[in-house]
Structure formats: structure tokens, C-alpha cells
Amino acid sequence: MSVVFYILAAMTIAGGLAAMLLKNTVHCALAVTVAFSGLAFLFLELDAQFAGFAQILVYVGAVAILVVFAILLTRGSETPKDSVYSKNWLAGLVIAAGVFAVLGWAVLQSAAVLPHETATPTVTVLDIGNALMTRYVLPLEIVALLLTVAMIGAVIVALHEKTEAQ
């Protein structure tokens, strides 16, 4: 638990809290981008180079822009007139605490089950590529199919609007 980890964890949590607490929606989107990059730096601190850079490329480079476009093209960028906090915040807090407890229990249980690793394995991009092409080729193809379906669906949704407008 080094100093770098605490700093990065503080940055990630601050980004997440700001994304929830700020009133202006675009500010919230930028704060969640800070949380994404905090996660990427945490991956890099664990020596997972590929995961860290892919996180920046995908989340900061694409997902954040998508969120921002969605806010812009709808009416979300106007500051809301009434309060940002919902009325049943206590129920929300209880549910969030429950989910966190279940996830934490699952992670701690699995850490006890895994064999004790003596040295951190260095995973190069070559190993990831090999694994993706041999052992994990079926999940790779399923993800590719899912992405293709999503793209076709987006095109169809947009196309439908165009013929309706005419």
C-alpha cells in the first residue's frame, strides 16, 4: 500500500464523488473522466501496461466523449431547477452498502482460495495476444459479434428517425 496508491485512490474517489455531487451535468461528465483516468493509473501502478493504456484509449478517448455527446444532444446540459439529491437517499445508501459488502466478501474469499504467488508475473502484450487467439478466441468472437450488433442497431435506430421525419 504505497503512497502512490493512496494518491491515485483519492483521485479516483474524488472524481466519482464529484460526478455524483456536482450540479452541472457536463462537469459531472468531466469528473467521471478523472475517475476513469485514476483507474487507468491504478492499472499502470500494478504493472498492467496493456490494461492501463487500453483503459485510457477506450474510456477517456471514447466512452467519455460518448457521454458528453449524449449530454449535448439532449437537454441535459441545463442546470436542474430543483434539488439534485433524491428523496429516498437512505434506501439508496443501504442498497449501495449491501452491494459493496457482497463484492468485498467475494473478493476476499477468492484471495484466500488462490495459491500464494511469490512473484508478480510480467504479462507482455505478446502473451495477451497469444491468449486471445488460442484460449479466449470464443469470448473474443462473441464480443466482436456483440459490437457489430450494437453498431447495426445504432444505424437502424438513426435510420428510422430519418424516414419518420420525411
Next chain:
Amino acid sequence: MIEKMDQIFVSLLHWLISFLPAFLQPFVGVVICVAVIVCLYPALFALAVLLERKGLGRMQNRYGPNRVGPFGILQPIADGVKSLTKEDIVPLSADAVVHFLAPVVLVVAVFMGFAVLPMGRNMVLVDMDAGLLFYFAMSATTELSVFMAGWSSRNKYSLLGAMRAVAQMISYEVPLLMSSVAVVMITGSLSLTKIVAAQDSYTGIFPHWYIFTPWGFAGFVMYAIATTAETNRSPFDLPEGESELVAGYHTEYSGFKFALFFLGEYVAMFSISGLGTTLFLGGWSAPFSFLTWVPSWIWFFSKIMLSICVFIWVRGTLPRLRQDQLMNFAWKFVLPMTLLNLFVAALWHFLGEGWQRWVFCSAILVVAYVAMGLVEMRSDHFGPRKYRYAE
């Protein structure tokens, strides 16, 4: 003697940090390298701005700037002084924090890309295993700063320019990555130093640069198109076209913040040309085997300046593309060609040495180019123009 000139900066760095205790040496070494990069590329930016204004001027049959110093050489200094002393105007309803942070994020993201470029033999700042991925991650961050600039200005023109710029940048990011993937596939590594090392051999006097292969040439052309669009240069500069949108997403910026945007755009051009030379033009290796006595860093910077000259040349020559023409071009023409290029690169690798692979690969690429050009880019809507209004 040749090796001494080639490694002169590396030996200079080692000599400078030898005065320090051992535990400080890595940090100070890195700090010195970063300081050199941060000072060198803005100096090259000043040179590029001058080249652009004089070059564009001569192409448009006029002199460029010629008042400040002989042949206008001191013009960048005048520009720098002007941008430092101008009043910094922030609109009253602008979002002050985001408005301030946008040029900062742009310049930081752009300079981060230089960390993985091999500027000479043994002259990389950080030799990463996934160097190319790091570079593309940093260039993806620049799009966010463009959006931040456009939105925070609370100006319809800025917002429109920012949305057009972001749409253009994400559309052309796909061909950019896909044309680099062909290089990665053939080299077998994402590390930029290994990609340069794989191109550093010669048959006879000719080098093994990837641009001299069919898939490499097609890949380089598509990479060049994608980089022109990524850095919002003409002919893809609709987001910042002066006759269209005032100045697009940097309308509301004055003084030094505008200079930072300008600096960010040109340094991004240098950075992405540097990546292009690393991937396709052999990085720091010499063009002919009898020229290897020239230091490697001279070759790298000459290739970058040549790419900048080609950017300026294209800007002075081609007309601007309209937004829908630009998007059509990216998704319907360049992207399928990059996918075909991947297939051709694989074919090149598996056919083995010999004349067959040259013939087959070139034939596939030329036929596909002509066929796609004839089929996709024809325009059979030669009737009265149909308008589609926003609801």
C-alpha cells in the same frame, strides 16, 4: 567518430548526471530529457509557423511575412511577444474552470506523446513494451480538450465547431489505428524501438522501410490522410475554417491561451509525423546504406520536417472538404481500404520472399482502390438539391 556524433546527446546526458550521487541519477536524467523535449519542440514550432506562412504565401503568389527581420525570419518572435501581451478575454457567461483547463489538457496530452518516440539510436525517453498503445491513448485525450474548449465558451459557433471537430477526430481515429496495426502485425511488437530496428536493414543500397512495400505504401497514404484529419489540417479543417465558423472551438480564446491551442496543434503535427516516420519511414535509419555515417537524429528530424512541408503543401493546394464528404470518405472509403490492407499485409507475410508477393499484393490493392473509387465515390444525385432541416 561516427558513433560519437551519433550518440553525442546520450553521452552528454550521461556526463551531466555523472556529477550526482547514484540515487538521484535516474530522476535528474529524466528531468533533463523532458526539459530538452519541452524546449526543442516549441522552437521547431516557431520554425514551422514561419515555414507555413512563407510557404503558403509563395504558393498563393504573394510574399509571406517579410517585415520583421530579413525575409521575415524574426516573425515567430513577434508573434510570441504579441500573444504574451494581449489581453486575456474570458466571456462573462463562460465556464471559467473548464475554459481555463482546455488548452492545458491539450498541451499536456500532446507533449506526453513524445515520451515513446525514438528520436535517434538509443534516444527514447521511455522504452515501453506497449509504446504505440500509449501514444494512441494520449492522442485520444486531445479530443476531450477540443470538446471542453468548445462547450465552455457558451458560443454557438464554438459548440458547433467543437462537435464537428470531435466527430471528425473520432471518425478518423479508426483508420489511423488500423493502418498502424498492419505495421504491428508484420513487426510482431507494439514497441516503437523494435519497429524501427526491424526497418534498419538494407538490401544492396535500398532500405527495408515499410513504405517501400505495397501494404506499407497504402498504409502510409491512409495514415497520412488520417493524420491530416486528426490534427484538423486542411483539407479537413472545416471545424476551424475561418470562412465557416469564425475560428471554431477556439473562437473565444485570446492572447496566450490561443497561442497554446496553436502550439498544441502544431506540436501534435510534429508528434504524429514522428510516429508516421517511426512506423513507415524507418524512424532514425538512413535512406541509403552509404549514408549511415550521418547521425541518426538528423535523419529523424529531417523526416519530420519533410512531413511538415508536405502538410503545408497540401494545405496550399487542396480545397476544403465539407463535413458530410469528410465523414463519407472516412467510413466508406478509407476504413474498408485499411481492412483490406491488413489482409494484404498478412498475405505478404505468408507468401514468403520472391516476386510473387510483390505482384499479388500490389494487384489486390490497386484493383480495390480503383473499384472502390468507381463504386463508392460516384455521385448519382445530380438533380435539384434535397434539403433536410433539423426538427
